[in-house]
Every structure is written in structure tokens, then in C-alpha cells.
Amino acid sequence: MFIIQQHKVPDGISKIRLLDYAPMVFTTIPSKSSMKKVIRKGALLVDGQKVPSGSWVLVGQELTLLDLEHNPPKPYKLELEVVYEDEQLAVINKPAGIEVSGNKFKTIQNALVLNISISTESDALKWARPVHRLDRPTSGLLLVAKTASALMLLGQQLEKREIHKKYRAIVAGNIDNSGEINTSINGQDALSSFNCISRCRSLKTHWLSVVELYPHTGRTHQLRIHMADYGFPIVGDKQYGDGPVLRGKGLFLAAVELSFKHPITEEKLTVKIEQPSKFNSLIEKEKLRWKQFNNNN
DSSP states (O other), rough: EEEEEEEETTTTTOBHHHHHHHHOTTSSSSSSHHHHHHHHHHHHHTTTTEETTTOOTTTTTTTEEEEEEOOOOOOOOOOOEEEEEEESSSEEETTOHHHHHHSSBBBHHHHHHHHOOOOOTTEEEEEEEEOOOOTTEEEEEEEEEEHHHHHHHHHHHHHHTTTTEEEEEESOOOSEEEEEEEEBTTOOOOOOEEEEEEEEEEETTTTEEEEEEEESSOTTTTHHHHHHTTTOOOOSSSSSSSSOOOOOTTOOEEEEEEEEOTTTTOOOOEEOOOOOOHHHHHHHHHHHHHHHHHHOO
């Protein structure tokens, strides 16, 4: 057993129960139902004590998330692209369509067992653990801890919003060059910003825009909700907005850059990947279709 993450409840917190508050802080827990199980088995303590999930959260309380697991997950045979790895952490390129963690067998957590080596450090985890989440349909960079120290310190960076993420998306419509979206999500403050890097005409939506997206808060489905609310839904998003859905192509949203401080050396690390090839294919296809249509009229 070891401490994964600790959090002190700040001043100004509104009246809220532990089951609603904890998922906003401990973002490695994939859902409220999962958090309820964590609380029930005593892996989340309040001031060192096991408490019910319906308890009220109070200013100054210290919440502690513990690792009580002893047996490694059943390995899921899925080859992952490891973009960066050292003895403390790794960054992998998550495929679209797979959950990061949860009760299913086919998860990134279970695939890490066969893809990430066990650290040689004294506080090595028995298996690598994701530090944060990506939505199931979203692809891209996922930060993984290999030691207890890395898991705790990176969790603290995440909580303090010191891990910076950049996403690439294709949205329906001719969006502004740049802007901010600060509409609340489920009654909580949420802030995202965007930069448009290219546009093309489209027979389906008149315009498509390739954008870089920056979430400054960590609400569930934040970028997808914000882009839909702003009137430029992400292509392939079946849940939000009314943008086009391309059969077999999935969601056109990918985490392409992570910047954070190395938990041990404190060196600033920036890890980048290119946008998925399906982004380029869609843009080229839409350009060609638009050209052919206009040449025939």
C-alpha cells in the first residue's frame, strides 16, 4: 500500500459531497461509479479515516488516495507506441476507441503490462499506471507513471494544472483565427482556447477547420462540449453537436503535445507527435471533392 495522491480542500469550496468532489481532484479514477468503489473499500481517506461517499467535503480536510492493489491486471495484448520512456515514467500514443481504465478487459491499463518495462527504482510500481485520462474515442499522448514517486508527483502537477496539453481537431465550419470558450460544464467553470491553423471548403459542411485546442481546466469531455457549444462540433463526435460522422473514421480529436516537469529531475519535458494520418486524408479528400464539384458546374 502506498499514497498515490493527496489533496487539501481549499477555501471557497461550495457545499458538495465526497462522491461528487473526489472525481474532480483524482482524475485517474475513470468514473463516479469507480470512485464509489474506491471510497467503499477504503482507498480514499479523509483526514486519515474511511468515510461514506455521501459525506460532506469541508475546507481544510486532507484527502488521500491509496493504492491497495496487490495483483497486476490481466495483460491485454495490444501493441502500443511508446513515445518516451525512462525509469520514472513513460508517454504512450493511445489508440482511439479504447478506454484508459475501468472494469473492462480491453483497456490501456491492461495493455501497459506488456508494453512498459518495470522500473529498477526502489519504489517501482508493480505495473505502470496512467496519470490522467483520455476519452475512449480520443487518441494521442497519455502520461504513465512507473514509480510511486512519479505517480504522486505527477498527480500533484495535474491537480495544480501544471501539465499542459495541446490537442489537434477537425471541426465543422469556418472558425475564427483564435479565441477562448469559458462556458460552464455541469455547473463548473471551464475554459478552453483554440487556434485555427488551416481551413478548406467541404461539400458536407461548407467549411472544415483544423484547430489546435488547449484545455485550461479538466472537465469531462470539455473540448468536445465547448466546440459543439461554440457552433463548431468536432468531426466524428456522435455525442455532442451535429457535426458530420464519417463511417469507420471515429472522432477527429487527438492529444498531440504534453508539457510537464519531470517528477524527479524537475527538467521541463515536452513530448510531441504528428496529427493522425486520417486528418490529412480527410482534408485532402474534401479538397479534391470540392475541386471536382466546381469543375463539373
